[in-house]
Amino acid sequence: MRANCWMNMKTVQVQDVPDPKILNQRDAIVRITSTAICGSDLHLYNGFIPAMEPGDVLGHEFMGEVVEVGRGVSNLRVGDRVVVPFPIACGNCWACRHELYSACENSNPNAGLAEKMFGHPTAGIFGYSHLTGGYAGGQAEYARVPFADVGPLKIENGFTDEQVLFLSDIYPTGYMGAEMCDIKRGDVIAVWGCGPVGQFAIKSAYMLGAERVIAIDRFPYRLRMASEKAGAETINYEETSVLEALKEMTGGRGPDACIDAVGMEAHKPGLLGAYDRTKQAMMLETDRPHALREAILACANGGTVSIIGVYGGFIDKFPIGSIMNRSITIKSGQCHVQRYMKPLLERIKNGEIDPSFVITHRRRLDDAPEMYETFVNKEDECVKVVLKP
Numbered sequence: 001m002r003a004n005c006w007m008n009m010k011t012v013q014v015q016d017v018p019d020p021k022i023l024n025q026r027d028a029i030v031r032i033t034s035t036a037i038c039g040s041d042l043h044l045y046n047g048f049i050p051a052m053e054p055g056d057v058l059g060h061e062f063m064g065e066v067v068e069v070g071r072g073v074s075n076l077r078v079g080d081r082v083v084v085p086f087p088i089a090c091g092n093c094w095a096c097r098h099e100l101y102s103a104c105e106n107s108n109p110n111a112g113l114a115e116k117m118f119g120h121p122t123a124g125i126f127g128y129s130h131l132t133g134g135y136a137g138g139q140a141e142y143a144r145v146p147f148a149d150v151g152p153l154k155i156e157n158g159f160t161d162e163q164v165l166f167l168s169d170i171y172p173t174g175y176m177g178a179e180m181c182d183i184k185r186g187d188v189i190a191v192w193g194c195g196p197v198g199q200f201a202i203k204s205a206y207m208l209g210a211e212r213v214i215a216i217d218r219f220p221y222r223l224r225m226a227s228e229k230a231g232a233e234t235i236n237y238e239e240t241s242v243l244e245a246l247k248e249m250t251g252g253r254g255p256d257a258c259i260d261a262v263g264m265e266a267h268k269p270g271l272l273g274a275y276d277r278t279k280q281a282m283m284l285e286t287d288r289p290h291a292l293r294e295a296i297l298a299c300a301n302g303g304t305v306s307i308i309g310v311y312g313g314f315i316d317k318f319p320i321g322s323i324m325n326r327s328i329t330i331k332s333g334q335c336h337v338q339r340y341m342k343p344l345l346e347r348i349k350n351g352e353i354d355p356s357f358v359i360t361h362r363r364r365l366d367d368a369p370e371m372y373e374t375f376v377n378k379e380d381e382c383v384k385v386v387l388k389p
């Protein structure tokens with residue numbers, strides 16, 4: 001089959017790889033009909049997530065048709081249409097029983113590696129380095145889906161791929177980001193990053209009762225989408241001081257909760273930006289936490305900072321004093337997608353949201369290398385790329 005493979009830093013290549021096979025009774029093989037490129041893939045592309053090997057098949061946002069099931073999968077049949085969640089989860093362990101699917105204790109064969117890095121192991125993830133199991137991903141014609149009796153969501157209502165594909169990741173991720181803010185009527189929520197994840201965080205904050213959502217980025221076309229499609233007020237951080245603007249917009253108090261939808265590769269002009277770039281390049285810190293620092297400092301006393309942008313390791317100049325002295329709560333996580341798929345499908349059915357609004361580019365799988373470049377450089381007003389194998 002054809003698959004988009006990580007070859008080296010800033011190099012991906014669509015090539016022929018062996019077809020996936022059923023390896024365990026609870027596996028299914030899915031013929032992929034739509035797949036997408038995620039901001040998380042860019043961290044792999046740019047070489048900031050360790051334990052990638054040349055030839056690794058990328059991609060963790062995909063859906064398609066079941067073409068084969070193992071004997072242990074009784075709820076799926078050949079021909080079923082499914083969306084596949086990005087964390088791989090067994091459904092039976094302590095974490096899964098507590099709906100902490102991205103921390104599943106049984107799905108990461110390289111748990112030891114993750115344990116060294118994070119103190120405790122994390123779940124397997126499709127196409128996301130050997131730290132999360134080295135599973136082949138979904139930017140391909142076919143994928144092997146482990147624990148297929150637990151993860152995949154059957155789509156039975158004639159929705160198009162584009163309407164439901166993002167249940168695999170970014171819609172639940174944005175939603176979880178907003179849910180972690182514990183929003184009460186009248187709350188003001190600020191969202192750093194107007195990528196696809198930020199857009200869903202904004203929409204979800206409104207769904208959960210926020211009165212105002214303020215979105216922060218520097219790309220005018222992304223800020224425009226946040227305002228026109230998701231209904232946010234916007235701040236361009238290249239033109240305005242974010243901390244001052246947020247104070248002014250909230251009667252001096254700051255937002256009730258702040259969502260970091262940027263993660264480890266945040267951009268920052270000026271001296272502090274250069275400082276973190278240098279430290280990251282010299283491997284003295286793994287992540288550039290500009291958005292996170294700002295989110296913490298901006299947040300109202302007693303508020304919550306919800307981190308859904310991905311971080312990989314260690315950061316510097318972390319404002320712990322601000323967190324501690326001002327009673328800030330930090331919440332975070334790789335999304336527990338399995339927890340949200342059904343309720344969020346309901347919101348699509350009700351017409352509350354059509355997740356396809358973020359799509360700007362529709363291409364063939366063979367165009368993946370060009371589309372990684374376009375997306376990483378935010379060229380051609382790119383927000384979200386969908387690829388058809």
Ligand code: NAD
Pocket residue numbers: 038039040041042043169170173192193194195196197198216217218219222237261262263264265266267268290291307308309310311333334335383
């Ligand atoms: P993206 O690259 O399209 O968007 C990131 C946005 O952040 C860009 O628009 C960029 O201009 C903006 N940005 C950069 N520096 C900023 C700053 N200092 N202040 C404000 N905005 C800034 O990526 P995406 O697909 O939207 O993903 C966003 C993050 O979410 C990534 O880190 C990704 O890995 C992560 N993610 C996490 C999960 C999860 O389960 N927690 C799931 C999916 C994605």
Ligand code: ZN
Pocket residue numbers: 038039040041060061086169170
């Ligand atoms: Zn993703």
Ligand code: ZN
Pocket residue numbers: 089090091092093094095096097103104105106107
């Ligand atoms: Zn589990």
